[in-house]
Amino acid sequence: MPIITVEHLRKTYGSVVAVDDVSLEVERGEVFGVLGPNGAGKTTLVECLTGLRVPDAGAVRVLGLDPRVDRAAVRERVGVQLQQSALPAKLRVREALDLYASFYAEPADVGELVEALDLAEVLDRAFGALSGGQRQRLSVALALVGRPEIAVLDELTTGLDPQSRRHTWQLVERVRDRGVTVVLVTHFMEEAERLCDRLVLIDGGRVVASGTPDALAAGVAGGTRMRFRTSSPVADGVLSDLASVRSVGTDGDHLVVEGTGEVVTDVVLALDAVGLRPRDVTVRSATLEDAFLVLTGHGIRPVEEEGEAR
Amino acid sequence: MTGIARTTTAPAVPRGALRRLVLTEARLTVREPVGLVWGVAMPVVLVVVFGNIGVFREPIPGAGGLTLFDAYAPVLVLVSLAMLGLVGLPVPLASYRELGVLRRMSTTPVPPSRLLAAQLVVNLAAAAVAVVLIALVGIVLLGMAPPRQWVGFLVTVVLTAVCLFSLGLCVAAVARTGRSAAAIGNALFFPLAFFAGLWLPQPAMPDVLRTISELAPTGAAVAALTATMTGDLPSAQSLLLLVAYSAVFSVVAVRTFRWE
Numbered sequence: 001m002p003i004i005t006v007e008h009l010r011k012t013y014g015s016v017v018a019v020d021d022v023s024l025e026v027e028r029g030e031v032f033g034v035l036g037p038n039g040a041g042k043t044t045l046v047e048c049l050t051g052l053r054v055p056d057a058g059a060v061r062v063l064g065l066d067p068r069v070d071r072a073a074v075r076e077r078v079g080v081q082l083q084q085s086a087l088p089a090k091l092r093v094r095e096a097l098d099l100y101a102s103f104y105a106e107p108a109d110v111g112e113l114v115e116a117l118d119l120a121e122v123l124d125r126a127f128g129a130l131s132g133g134q135r136q137r138l139s140v141a142l143a144l145v146g147r148p149e150i151a152v153l154d155e156l157t158t159g160l161d162p163q164s165r166r167h168t169w170q171l172v173e174r175v176r177d178r179g180v181t182v183v184l185v186t187h188f189m190e191e192a193e194r195l196c197d198r199l200v201l202i203d204g205g206r207v208v209a210s211g212t213p214d215a216l217a218a219g220v221a222g223g224t225r226m227r228f229r230t231s232s233p234v235a236d237g238v239l240s241d242l243a244s245v246r247s248v249g250t251d252g253d254h255l256v257v258e259g260t261g262e263v264v265t266d267v268v269l270a271l272d273a274v275g276l277r278p279r280d281v282t283v284r285s286a287t288l289e290d291a292f293l294v295l296t297g298h299g300i301r302p303v304e305e306e307g308e309a310r
Numbered sequence: 311m312t313g314i315a316r317t318t319t320a321p322a323v324p325r326g327a328l329r330r331l332v333l334t335e336a337r338l339t340v341r342e343p344v345g346l347v348w349g350v351a352m353p354v355v356l357v358v359v360f361g362n363i364g365v366f367r368e369p370i371p372g373a374g375g376l377t378l379f380d381a382y383a384p385v386l387v388l389v390s391l392a393m394l395g396l397v398g399l400p401v402p403l404a405s406y407r408e409l410g411v412l413r414r415m416s417t418t419p420v421p422p423s424r425l426l427a428a429q430l431v432v433n434l435a436a437a438a439v440a441v442v443l444i445a446l447v448g449i450v451l452l453g454m455a456p457p458r459q460w461v462g463f464l465v466t467v468v469l470t471a472v473c474l475f476s477l478g479l480c481v482a483a484v485a486r487t488g489r490s491a492a493a494i495g496n497a498l499f500f501p502l503a504f505f506a507g508l509w510l511p512q513p514a515m516p517d518v519l520r521t522i523s524e525l526a527p528t529g530a531a532v533a534a535l536t537a538t539m540t541g542d543l544p545s546a547q548s549l550l551l552l553v554a555y556s557a558v559f560s561v562v563a564v565r566t567f568r569w570e
Contacts, residue, residue: 082410082417085411088406103327
């Protein structure tokens with residue numbers, strides 16, 4: 001049974017449709033990604049999951065409960081790290097952890113959490129004196145302090161430098177390893193690719209695609225593309241008859257083969273069977289970013305320069 | 311499936327949570343002591359200053375034997391309540407909303423209303439400390455006249471606190487940031503302190519000004535407190551005005567306050 005079910009969720013603010021007919025299912029123990037550009041409706045979706053917003057239409061079940069009706073029970077069992085949610089500047093890390101631990105009936109062991117999130121050195125430091133990465137770790141710790149079954153992490157790495165971002169990714173993996181189901185909201189493709197078992201792509205409040213990151217990238221954006229040349233021409237059919245090959249083309253004296261995951265191995269073996277070796281091989285796998293571009297017709301990040309007018 | 315094993319009925323807010331919230335807010339208030347400096351320390355310092363100025367110790371003609379020093383006791387109580395209610399209370403609340411602290415709390419089993427309650431407890435406790443210190447320093451050390459109708463005095467103090475703290479919640483409701491809450495709170499404080507008689511005590515005010523003053527929430531409170539100093543009961547007009555102001559401010563605060 002899915003741990004979270006969303007069916008035909010719709011939420012509008014005045015005439016603005018923030019979330020439009022969104023359906024999804026999250027399985028226990030997975031890292032589920034909600035990926036999309038800023039303003040796609042991700043945060044509204046998360047707010048409906050946690051009972052902070054009342055949907056206009058549709059059904060939300062979290063742990064079998066309705067977040068609006070069973071608010072207290074859902075809050076006890078779902079930990080949330082909200083985007084841009086700070087703490088009082090003079091509040092110390094230890095005090096924040098003890099305070100939020102006191103909110104839950106069965107809190108986590110604060111000492112163990114401090115160790116897991118690498119907060120021991122800053123326990124007596126005030127929130128205002130923490131670095132961005134330290135604040136994020138504290139924020140994750142506060143989301144976990146109630147020993148939740150589900151952790152919702154909204155834009156966890158926005159504003160972090162690349163190194164802190166990588167540390168935070170390890171952190172998410174550690175959270176998952178504790179058996180917590182993670183709903184990861186992000187607009188970073190790389191982050192979703194690296195962390196998510198499954199994800200939904202959201203654009204303009206709608207789900208435009210869902211699946212595993214690899215399947216999405218491969219299925220939507222052409223999968224793997226292999227470019228090489230051979231010492232002598234390849235006979236028609238040698239490559240195009242392979243099951244994993246979708247298309248064969250030329251680019252100058254190079255061959256360009258597109259196909260699914262196994263295409264590289266299949267091509268190399270097929271060439272070997274006719275006594276040829278591929279040279280100058282380059283392989284490029286489609287990314288989520290490619291998939292997103294194909295699906296929506298625009299990039300996930302705001303386009304800085306549109307280039308020359310077409 | 312640990313989730314199924316756990317109870318699905320709504321768990322009550324853990325008992326330790328409220329105590330810890332109050333403790334935490336008290337610590338934060340001490341670390342950022344603007345409200346304490348202006349709402350507790352300053353009125354007590356003024357008691358000491360006024361108690362040592364010769365002319366303040368002369369009886370005011372036609373004021374039932376009260377000296378100017380005695381007449382300032384209710385004013386300084388008002389200054390304390392107004393500072394704590396209009397600045398001490400709303401500034402942290404507005405900045406908690408601005409920072410997303412209230413939003414974060416609304417994802418936990420403890421609703422953000424408990425944080426508001428903790429702030430009320432801390433600032434009311436500070437007000438109680440201020441009143442006790444003003445009384446101790448003034449009456450015990452400097453020979454200020456104690457209120458002869460002390461029950462009436464205490465009832466009026468409580469009513470005044472309710473009135474000014476609900477006005478403070480209106481400030482917290484309207485202000486988008488901690489900074490603007492401080493600006494609004496101070497902008498309200500000065501006219502209210504004036505009508506309380508901080509610069510010109512009511513007995514020394516010209517009649518017209520005094521009449522206007524007694525219609526303002528702080529002026530009505532000072533008039534009621536001053537009556538109790540000479541052993542009278544507060545006038546019905548003063549008390550009813552305080553109740554009416556409290557009702558209006560509370561309704562406005564409840565209607566306009568937003569958690570995010």
